[in-house]
Amino acid sequence: MSNANLVDMVDLTVSLRLPGAPDDESVTALAKAAAAGGVGVAVVGVEGLSLVDGPAVSAAVMAMRAARAVGVRLIPAICPIRTGGTLADLRAAERAWRDGHESEADVVTAVWRLTEPTDDALLLRRIGDLARARGAIVVVPSVDRSLSAGAVAVEGAVATRLGLAAMPEAAEAIGVARIIEVARLTGARFVVSGVFTAAGAALIEQHAAVGVSGVVNAANLLCDEGALLRRPYDTRLLQAPPLSTSTSRLALLAAVKRGALLVSSGHRHVPKRERDLEMTRATPGGTALASTAALLSSVLTPAEFLHAACIGPAALLGCTPTARVLLPAVDDDLSILVRELSA
Amino acid sequence: MTAKQKLLSVPHLLGIEGLTRDDAILILDTAQSFVEVNSRQLKKVPALRGRLVALLFFENSTRTRLSFELAAKRLSADTLNFSASGSSVQKGETLLDTARNIEAMGPDLVVVRHEASGAPWHLSRVMSGAIANAGDGQHEHPTQALLDAFTLLSRWRRTAAQGLDGKTVCIVGDISRSRVARSNMLLLKLLGARVRVAGPATMLPAALADVYGVDVYDDVDDALFSGDGVDAVMMLRIQKERAARAVMGSDDDYAVGYGLHRERFDRLHAANDGIVVMHPGPINRGVEIDAAVADSSSSVILDQTENGVAVRMAVLYLLAVGMARTDVGSAA
Amino acid sequence: MVESTTARVLMDHDDVRRVVARLAHEVNDALQAAQRGPLGLDPSKLAIVGIRTGGAHLAFRLAEQLGIVMGRVPEVGVLDITLYRDDVLSGAAMPILKGTEIDFDVDGRPIVLVDDVLFTGRTVRAALDALLDMGRPTCVLLAVLVDRGLRELPIAASFTGRAVETTRDERVDVHLVEEGATADQVVVRVARDRRAR
Structure with a gap:
């Protein structure tokens, strides 16, 4: 593939992981990888890094500076609401963060991110209330946790044949419906991450006026569950959310082309060691930052990609994307796999 | 040497799927x-x-x-x-x-x-x-399914080449979580049998009929007695630890609704006195199968072992x- | 099927019939003699065991002939020695099991083991192991249709139909009507790449 001139990719759901070498990750390394992959702004869920305490905030600020040095703007997403977390945690984190970085003009909009889905509507409502008051965007996984617990695949013929623990597509419809109603109730802006079903995408598109947007992982536009059958149990195909049915994949792709859904680079790379684990024991993977644009060139036109991965998310965050030359894809696992599957 | 040697077409036995x-x-x-x-x-x-x-x-x-x-x-x-x-x-x-x-x-x-x-x-x-x-x-x-098929063939005095054509086997239990059921559905079909599966709706995955070409029933009496009835019934073990996950009611509910209890067995035996009763073991006596039924002459549970x-x-x-x-x- | 240029017929249909009849007489004579010997064999307990597949057919023929000679047809069993072969896991032997069918107790009986061709002796070794795993016969005698020499183990036939000198690159094929041949025939021919039987 030849180099393409595109503006920065703006990625709303990047994890703090370095493609290709997840054991060697640091914010600096991530920033370099993001820059190489054409990402200009990355919202980073700083997992394992509580922003409540002072040192962590300083570390995050340092990381942002380091990222800017290589031409990437990092927006650390506050994600204090984990399972069992309370609103008090969020308030504390928010306070600590504001105190620590008020000199940083880079943060256009505050982003809060829930790393796990919640089926606690009350908690979601309180987060929404607070986010609206602060002008923050809340990124929430799409699925209902009680229906998706333990699942590594979508319920249906493929999961039944392979004997994989699975969730129904309705897990997303329920989760998305809840988020839409909370958005309506609170007036906060929500971004539903990891949309993977046609029904979830349709709900988001219908209710865009409420202030809800959706992000689909690149992997879900490229592969569907049929890939599991051609290469059974390949943990490189383990995704969060899972690969969807081919019907859903096509619907997602159509929604992206209409501009109704945004695209992110996905979650993280699957390291070599984890590829040998059983499906249920491996942690979910996804596309790497560096190759998303190249991978998606097979299903999206440059203009469609530009909107879904750059202009759309930038508008949401209130920043202006800058021009950049994208490098050809770095060979990472999923890009190789997709090539094999389509061959 | 003689004609082409016939060996397994696969180097490993990973499942019944993939076997010819x-x-x-x-x-x-x-x-x-x-x-x-x-x-x-x-x-x-x-x-x-x-x-x-x-x-x-x-x-x-x-x-x-x-x-x-x-x-x-x-x-x-x-x-x-x-x-x-x-x-x-x-x-x-x-x-x-x-x-x-x-x-x-x-x-x-x-x-x-x-x-x-x-x-x-x-x-x-x-x-x-x-x-x-x-x-x-x-x-x-897969070996459980193979020994089940072997047991049925022996009981019916058929060779493997004759297969199970014309026979109907009903599998009852938690189909969605059962590897025994999966392997058995595949192998029984491969050998020509007709397969019915039955269990509470919470234990039947939606794609069952499409994927395996089996007849799906959420009423065990329909499964056992409708049409021409069945020639063998395979009771799956109910995993009590899974009951907590809200897929079934109590043991007693299951025994009455889906178990092979005395009355259900007698009816089955009256309809077909050659009925074969199977269970992969270990048995929860009194839950999925009545103790006396498991020990009856229709039972091939010990043959299976x-x-x-x-x-x-x-x-x-x-x-x-x-x-x-x-x-x-x-x-x- | 048989390449006539390199094949020579060792025995034809009538030869095979005559040889089996002769073997029956020899077996009977030996048993009668042994009855008075130190082992004290009981000829009425005689059983014939054929080694699959050629030996099995010959065992039934021998038993039939013995019925004529002795006035009583002895019991016949068939032995599948595949599981006892020393070359089954080296890929040389045909690994498909046809099954052993010996419906009588071998304990305390004189047994005549029957094979079509005696060659290296490894088949007979395997057959002896298989037979002895099933019980304790009073004695085991060996009857073969053809002894082609080239032994690799110290094994000898008690009753030999025809002895013939062969080389390692030859093979001896026994065609029997039970196997679908139009007539019984024993053929010696040059084998190119296969290890001869």
Whole structure:
């Protein structure tokens, strides 16, 4: 593939992981990888890094500076609401963060991110209330946790044949419906991450006026569950959310082309060691930052990609994307796999 | 030498899926020869003398492990026992770490039981021996299905080549989480039987009919008595620990609604006095099957256990000779 | 099927019939003699065991002939020695099991083991192991249709139909009507790449 001139990719759901070498990750390394992959702004869920305490905030600020040095703007997403977390945690984190970085003009909009889905509507409502008051965007996984617990695949013929623990597509419809109603109730802006079903995408598109947007992982536009059958149990195909049915994949792709859904680079790379684990024991993977644009060139036109991965998310965050030359894809696992599957 | 040699078309037994009907017939016919060996006073043949069979049981299963171990010993193979309890698995060692350590001991055959679907497939990529799946997650339990088919064929005095054409078998229980059901649906269909499955709606995955071509019932009496009825009924073990996950009511509810209790069995027996009752064991007496029914003359539950050894001998033997053929082929 | 240029017929249909009849007389004579000998064999307990597949057919023929000679047809069993072969896991032997069918107790009986061709002696070794795993016969005698020499083990036939000198690159094929041949025939021919029988 030849180099393409595109503006920065703006990625709303990047994890703090370095493609290709997840054991060697640091914010600096991530920033370099993001820059190489054409990402200009990355919202980073700083997992394992509580922003409540002072040192962590300083570390995050340092990381942002380091990222800017290589031409990437990092927006650390506050994600204090984990399972069992309370609103008090969020308030504390928010306070600590504001105190620590008020000199940083880079943060256009505050982003809060829930790393796990919640089926606690009350908690979601309180987060929404607070986010609206602060002008923050809340990124929430799409699925209902009680229906998706333990699942590594979508319920249906493929999961039944392979004997994989699975969730129904309705897990997303329920989760998305809840988020839409909370958005309506609170007036906060929500971004539903990891949309993977046609029904979830349709709900988001219908209710865009409420202030809800959706992000689909690149992997879900490229592969569907049929890939599991051609290469059974390949943990490189383990995704969060899972690969969807081919019907859903096509619907997602159509929604992206209409501009109704945004695209992110996905979650993280699957390291070599984890590829040998059983499906249920491996942690979910996804596309790497560096190759998303190249991978998606097979299903999206440059203009469609530009909107879904750059202009759309930038508008949401209130920043202006800058021009950049994208490098050809770095060979990472999923890009190789997709090539094999389509061959 | 004689015409083209007929061996298994697969190097490992990872599941019934992937086997041809000829493969199934070969395994079942070979098992028939081992039934004769097992009827002797000296139940041992030297076929696998000097070969090492590793038994990797990451999930507890005394019965299946003993059956495989006995099969290996009757073929004169050495056995290497590895079970998850008390081993380094509990210290966080992964399947692959364990496999590589066992690999260093050079097993020719590896029997694996694991709670994750697909674990044997993973092992087949990193180990040089032939893999026999002794049950993986909710996926497959191929030797159980083979011994069930073998038991049915013996009961009905048919050869494997004659198959199960014209027979209807009903599987009752938690179909969605049962590897025994999966393997059995595949094999029974492969051998020409008609298959009905029955269980509470919470235990029936939606895609069942499409994927396996079976008839699905959420009323067990419909499954057993509608149309021409059934020739055999296979009761699956109800995993009590799973009841907590809201897929079933109480044991009593299950026993009344879906169990093979006395009255239901009597009705079944009246409709077809040749009815065959099966259960992969261990039995929850009084839950999925009544104690007296399990011990009745219609029950082949003990035959299943006995045939298990012969079927596993056949599987180990055929995988071993298959591997020998491959070695010769690649050396030539 | 048989390449006439390199094949020579060792025995034809009538030869095979005559030889089996002769073997029956020899077996009977030996048993009668042994009855008075130190082993004290009981000829009425005689059983014939054929080695699959050629030996099995010959065992039934021998038993039939013995019925004429002795006035009583002895019991016949068939032995599948595949599981006892030393070359089954080296890929040389045909690994498909046809099954052993010996429906009588071998304990305390004189047994005549029957095979079509005696060659290296390894088949007979395997058959002896298989037979002895099934019990304790008073004695085992060996009857073969053809002894082609070239032994690799110290094994000799008790009753030999025809002895013939062969080389390792030759093979001896026994065609029997039970196997679908139009007539019984024993053929010696040059084998190119296969290890001869």
